Amino acid sequence: MTTKAASSPTGRLAGATALITGASRGIGRAIAEAFAREGADLFLSATARANLAGIEDHAAAAGRRVATGAVDVADEASVEALFATAVEAFGGIDIVVNNAGIYTGKPFTEYTAAEFDRVMRVNAYGTFHVMQCALRHMQERGRGKIVNIASTAGKWESPNQAAYNASKHAVVALTRCAALENAAAGIRVNAICPGFVETDMIGEFEGHAERAGMEFDAFKAAMVARIPTGRLLQPEEIAHIAVYLASPESDGMTGQTISISGG
Known part of the structure; x- marks a missing residue:
């Protein structure tokens, strides 16, 4: 773990401490940057701490306290150790963002049990493990915000990505169940x-392009053409919503699954 000093906080998340998984790139990095701008101190995690160097420096430059740690969210003991380290570093965690996730796409009958299991363990079990640690901690404190990054794939069916869809449906269910159980405890x-976002994960769709007999660029263009707004989302657009859900502005909301997909 590394820690960097902070200046006096200002912004919508001033004085709050946030733990973010999958913070090294894409949506997770954008959320970390947005939280830092809004005054939150950050505990950032990824599979390897070295991957967090860039965002750690960015957040510290914004005057925030920053600490980092490596975690395998699929491993319960790893998550418990990470959470304990985060609490020790900051004295408490106010906000948790579950962003860590993976994607494996292929026809339903071609998934191996190991492939299906890995997606579920990272996306579903990983979210579950982090949420359990967060909820226990927040119950003791009588407050807290949890923001899970699910997917529009968690709301409907999609071809050639049954494992991913199943895992994100699980995240939606975990969100709603935990919200219902913990509303009276002051936890939201x-x-x-999100729909399609311009991140490295888009590259995982190359297999879909191959199965369709298309070059990836052509497949991507066809995918974008089906979006009413005619473009992919940017990670920063997801971060804007995360800031709102983490802030006092959303205190009246819990158990909600907010879609942002370009229509």
Whole structure:
């Protein structure tokens, strides 16, 4: 773990401490940057701490306290150790963002049990493990915000990605169940369900392009053409919603799954 000093906080998240998984790139990095701008101190995690160097420096430059740690969210003991380290570093965690996730796409009958299991363990079990640690901690404190990054794939069916869809449906269900159980305890649990976002994960769709007999660029263009707004989302657009859900502005919301997909 590394820690960097902070200046006096200002912004919508001033004085709050946030733990973010999958913070090294894409949506997770954008959320970390947005939280830092809004005054939150950050505990950032990824599979390897070295991957967090860039965002750690960015957040520290914004005057925030920053600490980092490596975690395998699929491993319960790893998550418990990470959470304990985060609490020790900051004295408490106010906000948790579950962003860590993976994607494996292929026809339903071609998934191996190991492939299906890995997606579920990272996306579903990983979210579950982090939420359990967060909820226990927040119950003791009588407050807290949990923001889960789900997907529009968690709301409907999609071809050639049964494992991913199943895992994100699980995240939606976990969000709603935890929200219902913990509302009276002062804890708010919500999820963001993005559509197609311009991140490295888009490259995982190359297999879909091959199965369709298309070059990836052509496949991507066809995919974008089906979006009413005619473009992919940017990670920063997801981060804007995460800031709202983490802030006092959303205190009246819990158990909600907010879709942002371009229509």
